[in-house]
Amino acid sequence: MAANPTRRDGQPALSKPSNAQRYLDVLSNAGVPEKYHEWYVKHVRAFVQAFPRRRLAELSRSEIEDYLKSLGKMPGSGHARLRQQMEAIRLALVDGAGNREAAEIDWDHWKGSTQARSAPPPEPAPRPPSDSDNTVLAGSQTDRSPAILASMERLMRDQQYAERTEQAYRDWVRRFLAFAGRKPEALSSTDVSAFLAHLAVERKASVSTRRQALNALAFLFGKVLKRPLDVDDVRPARRQRQLPVVLSRNEVKILLEELKGVHSLMAGLMYGAGLRLMETLRLRVRDVDFDQRMITVRDGQGRKQRITPLPKAYHEPLQAHLLARRQQFDKDQTGEPVHVSLPQALAGDDPDASLQWQWQYVFASARYSTDPQTGQRRRHHLHESSLQKAIQKAAASAGIPKWVNSHALRHSFATHLLEAGYDVRTVQELLGHADVSTTMVYTRVMNRPSLPPVVSPADFDG
Numbered sequence: 001m002a003a004n005p006t007r008r009d010g011q012p013a014l015s016k017p018s019n020a021q022r023y024l025d026v027l028s029n030a031g032v033p034e035k036y037h038e039w040y041v042k043h044v045r046a047f048v049q050a051f052p053r054r055r056l057a058e059l060s061r062s063e064i065e066d067y068l069k070s071l072g073k074m075p076g077s078g079h080a081r082l083r084q085q086m087e088a089i090r091l092a093l094v095d096g097a098g099n100r101e102a103a104e105i106d107w108d109h110w111k112g113s114t115q116a117r118s119a120p121p122p123e124p125a126p127r128p129p130s131d132s133d134n135t136v137l138a139g140s141q142t143d144r145s146p147a148i149l150a151s152m153e154r155l156m157r158d159q160q161y162a163e164r165t166e167q168a169y170r171d172w173v174r175r176f177l178a179f180a181g182r183k184p185e186a187l188s189s190t191d192v193s194a195f196l197a198h199l200a201v202e203r204k205a206s207v208s209t210r211r212q213a214l215n216a217l218a219f220l221f222g223k224v225l226k227r228p229l230d231v232d233d234v235r236p237a238r239r240q241r242q243l244p245v246v247l248s249r250n251e252v253k254i255l256l257e258e259l260k261g262v263h264s265l266m267a268g269l270m271y272g273a274g275l276r277l278m279e280t281l282r283l284r285v286r287d288v289d290f291d292q293r294m295i296t297v298r299d300g301q302g303r304k305q306r307i308t309p310l311p312k313a314y315h316e317p318l319q320a321h322l323l324a325r326r327q328q329f330d331k332d333q334t335g336e337p338v339h340v341s342l343p344q345a346l347a348g349d350d351p352d353a354s355l356q357w358q359w360q361y362v363f364a365s366a367r368y369s370t371d372p373q374t375g376q377r378r379r380h381h382l383h384e385s386s387l388q389k390a391i392q393k394a395a396a397s398a399g400i401p402k403w404v405n406s407h408a409l410r411h412s413f414a415t416h417l418l419e420a421g422y423d424v425r426t427v428q429e430l431l432g433h434a435d436v437s438t439t440m441v442y443t444r445v446m447n448r449p450s451l452p453p454v455v456s457p458a459d460f461d462g
Helices: 017-029 034-049 061-073 079-096 100-104 114-118 145-158 163-180 189-201 207-224 249-258 261-273 277-281 312-332 344-349 351-355 384-398 407-419 424-431 436-444
Strands: 294-297 306-309
Touching (some): 017 034, 017 079, 034 079, 100 163, 145 163, 145 207, 163 189, 163 207, 249 407, 261 277, 261 306, 261 312, 261 384, 306 424, 407 424, 424 436
16 A cells, blocks of 8 residues: 555555555454544555655654654644554554564554653663573564464464454564564563563553463464463463343343344344354354244354354344345345455355355445455454444443443343243353353342342341
8 A cells, every 4th residue: 555655746645546445445454433534544644745755664663653753742632633643554554564663563552641652662671691592682573573473373273263363462472572572582481471560560451461462472482482381480360250240131121222223133132142242243144043043153252153042032123134134245246246254164165155145244344345365355244343332322321320331231141041040051051151160150140039038137127
């Protein structure tokens, strides 16, 4: 998208239709809501104009960070606007132009506090040289880093890691290599401990965030570098398990009544079938069986499959939605073919399946995207933020005094089944939990009408 940053008429390159469309595809793939696309394009145009006749892929880290520093000094630059500007530039440089130096920048730091926006991220503290470390790099990755990341990606694909896990692990390893500033062969558990301490003390990262970072680094050391970490020496403290937020049946009813259109249908399936957010979004036409009244979850957490009931209350709404969805699919195929992403194994065995009705997403996006690897025009599923925001807004409108997110519907599904007398093993299977202890947490928040109510000592008769 940055092959020629300026045209002869002096307009920025993003004005060219091909470059603009490619950037819009990047925004769509990144899940940026369409209503913000115009602003993202404006931010990137301003960035491109600051570097006339330069390719985005060739910009240095210092040039980029100098520009980011200048954004924080502009009058009227609010925090939300700055975050949006920096995210727009990050997507253009990293995802669009493939700028390697931009990938090394700590973008979260730049999008953080006011102080962070006006000064570059702090360099890691210098470490004393050792016999095994004769090439200390000043905070940058080594030439081997791209090869290490490529090897890591191949291993994750071979072991069928989820796409989101792949992306998270790559990001953490990239940040770790930039932080350590040493050759991969010279890295040790000491570097990991220093990085996790940096996340905890300077970045104020939560326990779950640090655990994800540790999992990524354990994969790097164990699978790629073939030097397994002793994770017990660097593992963050275990976070305190919180009780799940559970809605009463009446609260579920009024919440669903507040939702409209496809969001109402999706939320109803999450509650009625106990689906996770991404399991709902990734439902394909073949996964819905009206005759057997069941939904097959094929891409669940941990790549596990399970069967869950299809709520009878949603038979007709779902059938009407699929009828409209089929009309959309037929229209898509009248011109240039519109594909859908396929599971990895099927994509290799039967690539034509991407044009078959049974593999289409039930809840498809309203616009097309372009696959950066194959160049195919695709219709992906809806972005998760759309449903998340709709549920939170509906909960606020309904006056529900609880922290309600999409997962509260799944929590309510499990709790209400237990209250109705279903055994915990059945609920475990429906939820797809690997360990029954995970399901047992719902017994701590369920209402047990069969048991006598507990009377407070303050209410005892004198």
